[in-house]
Amino acid sequence: MIGSDYTLDLCNVFYSGQVEPGTCMQRVIGNIKTGIILKDVSMTVNSGEVLAVLGSKGSGKKALLDVISRRVQGPTRGQILLNNQPMSLCLFQQRCGYVTHKCDLIPGLTVEQTLYYTPTRLTGYLKKSKVKQVMADLALSQVSNRCVENLSKSEYRRLMIGIQLIKDPIILLLDEPTWDLDPLNTYLVVSILSNAAKKYGAAIVLTMEKPRSDVFPFLDRVLYLCLGDAVYAGGTRHMLEYFDAIGFPCPQLENPLMYYLCLSTVDRRSRERFLESNHQIAALVEKFKIEGGSYRKGTSISPSHVPEHKMPLLLGKIGSFNVAWTVYMRLLAASFSFRKEGLKQIFLRLFLTPIFFLFLWIFYNKMENYQQAIISKSGLILNSLAGVYFLGILNTVILYPTYRTRYFQESQEGLYGGTIFLLTYNLLSIPFSFVSVLASGAIVYPLMGSFEEPMEYLYFSLILWACYLFSEQQTMAILMIVKDHLSAAIFSIYITCVCLTLSSGILRSIKGLQEWLFHLTYATQARYAAAFLNRQVFLQPDLHNPLAFDAKHNCTNMNLIETSLLNGITNPYCRHANGQSFLSERYTRDQSDNIFNGILDFDLNIGITFAFSLGMIIFNMFLYLIPLPAFVKAKFRE
Template sequence: MISSDYILELCNVFHSGQVEPGSCMQRLLGSIKTGVILKDVSLTVHSGEVLAVLGSKGSGKKALLDVISRRVQGPTRGQILLNNQPMSLSLFQQRCGYVTHKCDLIPGLTVEQTLYFTPTKLSGYLKKSKVKQVMADLALSQVANRCTENLTKSEYRRLMIGVQLIKDPVILLLDEPTWDLDPLNTYLVISILSNAAKKYGTAIVLTMEKPRSDVFPFLERVLYLCLGDVVYTGGTRQMLEYFTAIGFPCPQLENPLMYYLCLSTVDRRSRERFVESNNQISALVEKFKIEGPSYRQNSISGHHNMDHGTLLSHGNKVPLLQGKPSSFHVGWLLYLRLLAATFKFKKVGFKQLFLRLFVVPLFYFFLWIFYREMKNYQHTFVSKSGLILNSLAGVYFLGILNTIIIYPSYRTRYYQEAQEGTYGGALFLITYNLVSLPFSFCSVAGASAIIYPLIGTFEDPIQYLYFSLILWACYIFSEQQTMAILMIVKDFLKAAIFSIYITCICITLSSGILRSIKGLQDWLFYLTYATQARYAAVFLSRQVFLSPSMLETLSYDLKTNCTNMNSLEMANFNTNPYCLYKNGQSFLADRYTRDNNDLIFSGILDFDMNLGMTFAFALGMIIFNLFLYLIPLPTFVKDKFRE
């Protein structure tokens, strides 16, 4: 081994875990079926080499990668060493990379931006130079300014590899990097990986289910797995010698990789073939345990004769725990990435800007059209109450709508990047809110300017500001509530339905608009104190119905004047078929009081309390989400976002 060489070694690794998919309830109850997945796996791979892990579905290929990356759940025995140092989770996260089978990159970002905004210690000119170098190595330079959603399968797969190569890993794991690619692109991806291994001195371990013969020259080592057992591991060219020596020569004009893969696969087409192939594989496994160690240890790639200059950017030995980029640096990159994806003058960027800035004002413009002819008559009490309801429901439901459309792509990317240990949920939420909150404030303030003239005048800008702030707080609450649900619910439609259902219940019971609070049972009445809709609706109702124009007795229409009723009619004011409410205060008393106490002194209309509690709910939901995203989630919840 030369001084700058790296060796990844697995010595007698056993792993037990889940052997078949289980339902969510089975996982929670711990009743899933488990078994031995990897059995006595040993392998060696040097820097600059490509090791292909071959096997049929269920052979344990992905489990092997998860064991090396320390992501696996379940008991594991044996040693995983990098230059004779135990492979810990921190070591893997800082010095290695893992390209999963599926990776959801952020739509709207170009290839160059995706690489540049990947958190690493590099910055400035060095980061830009590294990005250009990686794009050139992966044949992505010609699509540098193309958005991720417009890439071909091959380009997207190569970009996924580039996201890891930009971090300069010493070990790079890839789960099925050529899956669903045509032969030409399969050859391109494997040749690029081989060149990258030589150039950067990276040891590459990849899985393949159907290897083609044209990739044979690029694979220095190969590992055949069958139901967790090792059939062969060692040099690719020595593989031919080994199988010939034990009586299984590869026929001429056959693809040796595929031929020996078929030899290592259980034939399930009939019971006789199953028994025969199973016995044959068991014999091959036992044979390799006896004769295989020499093939596993020997290097056949000419690796020892490599020039020292070809192993770039690595020191003489693996520095353990080099440290991560600072939280400020990572947060700044995440913030810039969010802005870049939002202010993109392409379809995705326009959609985000429209949702963030113009959906709420557009909805309020339609409200203005519907309510603009509203006059001050008795029916105005119901009309303005409906306007308050629609204003509240608008910000609540549009906050949910915007969140379920915009947020899931960033959330899924966070779950995938969090596996690499670069940043946590709190930092992710802080950067997302720093982008989202200013947009939502501008959107709600603009919407409020459209609808506010129907309930007040701009002569008192403070009241307009309060009106805007209350609606903004409701928007924030619904946004954060939906983000909390999306933490564990992958399907955005299910999350939206659940969030809307909760919001509808709160508005119906607590706002006092659809039904009077006085009609609620005691336990429901006290439950309304735990909802934001109660305080927001009361604040807006107070602002509307205690205004000077609503404190006078309103006429029923142009012909029926409620101010000229006789004393008997005044005594039965609330039962009068024409004049239901004496003024705005009596309307509020009908909606929000449960006894005959003076409404002003009952505390329900307290200005400061309602304003403070509305914002307390919004701020509390933000803080709750920060803590929620710090709680370790079950692995099966995380898996559904990254796979």
């Protein structure tokens, strides 16, 4: 790419969009205030040059970058040309880069890993060489093994730039790359960008709100914006000549960049100053439209020209398999990092659930097969179900948002879509959850009764695992549209609590539900999972014979027990003849019901429990393919 000539031209660009923030309801109904944000903006930048877009807040700097990158939603007019070819979204995504003001990188990865696991066309040795070259160019070699969460602001910004440079862009846009940096690091970042433009033959367009005088030599072109109007666009050194010619020479010892920025900014300190500055800026805009054409095309480096040699712009997309493999290896590298973030992920994914079940074992390990065991085992089933549901939610809201936000940002660059993202994330998460829940089941299953059949333990663990997967996928679906992880967790927990309360038959008997609530339970996974576990536990041989109340009180006269219960007489010691009697009380709605061929059917319950989990995974695949409204996407991607 070095030595290739590229020219980006903006010709009479207008853009209308939202001019002030609106409420969620206003966005939904379309009742938001819109206006013209960019007004007849024209500019040119060539390969190897750095163009600075200067202006105060609200001048339209970021809107200009979004128009060039084809990320805006409102109507645009005018032409955006790359080597005389219209700039399309596909062309920008393939050949250009955009460093946004905020970028959420994946914690646990080092600087070198972050660059290496960026999807590009390069692979193997070539990619490693490119990574080392970019780190050297950005002065990041000395921190190559440092995790991204431990970088300084300047190092983090340079890494964000490196993620785009690794893809060899011919046009690189940067939104406020020096924001909130000290003078030394501001100088460092701008000088690095200038060197990168010359070395890689890229045209760099960056926005700045407070330019310093020491960056003046690194800026080949400058564009001054005020409320969407271009006050000046052209060579940086020609700027002095132009403003001097129209009667606004820069005073000696003044920073010319800042001086003319103040000249192009509306003064709001008083009404008189506001009107005067508005009139002056309007005059400057009209003056540049009349006399600025030669300055816009000209440059202090080389005469403006349109390249005669046209290299192919579209190269074709990166292979889906290569992208998926890169994203998956990045997930593995972040998860198995033996640093703080990596260890946190390993703990949450592998050890948190077994620790919870270990606490359950401590509380329930002294159960004996008396009447109290009926209630205790029922409570253990409820706690086991609630544990996997809530821990699935907890792990998801802690671990998933970082990857989700990074996906939203990278999908806007056209690197990959929701299908690849969910496939790679599930390939990482599902094996972890399987091992974790399998170990958790081994801890508490001996408390349920006989441990003679290994398949019974496997069924028990698989049901818990299916519930874990469902809660995880349910929370991922909520996080699709809810940015705040706490709000998503509360909403997901609320749904789960309602389902457990109504459908499990543990906190409330199924037969006590109203008809419409009873039919509603068919649409919940908790109904089938709880029914399967209750059948598995309470039909064991240990709970088949009449159960004594305790070591001193027997319940041998079962006819007396059943007669007293039917007559409404409370037996002081014995409530349930056996496990089957308990199940009949919780699940029978009609005396003619055969609960073992209906609610407690073995094959039906295990099949539907897993069908819910698989269905939720497939639902998320489709959900992440649905185009979201712009105001929802903006919450995650900026």
